[in-house]
Amino acid sequence: MSTNNTHAAIAERFLAAFRARDWDALHGLLADDITWTMPGTGTISGIIHGPDAAVSRAREIVGRGLHTELLHLLVGAHGAALSLHNTATAPDGRTLDEYLATVLTIRHGRITAIDSYLSDVDGMGAFFTAA
Template identity: 75%
Template sequence: MSTNSAARTIAERFLTAFQAREWETLRALLADDITWTMPGEGTISGTIHGAGAAVARARQIADQGLRTELLRVLVGAHGVALSLHNTATSPDGRRLDEYLATVLTMRHERITAIDSYLSDVDGMSSFFTAP
């Protein structure tokens, strides 16, 4: 299997595990020293470190009823960018409707970094606020 197809496979497994809420499967794809950077001022914003923290962030995002649509998988020299469309509605009526690129940097068939780029940082920050 080529490096490009291995990276694509890992990215697809990452997204499938997230959508299915299979947290142990997601954890197995992550390097122990992973970092995940998210812009904005919401409860999911900032940089977190470690696989446990990355899974906790994924759970926090998923717990808000997020629907994720995969638009494109873009393969690079050191990983993959997932072009996504996220939507959700909170119980109090707040709505999330954003496009994003989730960039997965990989080493030795593990995800070592996740960098999220959003079309509506303020909207994400408003949606993901402390109750």
């Protein structure tokens, strides 16, 4: 399997595990030294380190009722990018409607970095606030 196909397959497994809330499968895709960056000031913002922290962040994101639509899967020399559209409505009526790129850096078949780029950083911060 070519590197491009491998990167695409890992990105597809990442998104499938995220959507299915299969935390063991997600954890298995992550390198021990993974970092995940998220802009803004919300509860999911900042830089986290390690697979346990990455899975914890994923749990928090989907725990808010997020619906994720894949728009495009893009493959590069060092990984893949998922072009996504996320929507959600909180119990208090706050809404989230954002486009994002989730960029996965992949080395030796594992995700070593996740960098999230958002269309509405302030909206994400307002949606993901401490409950």
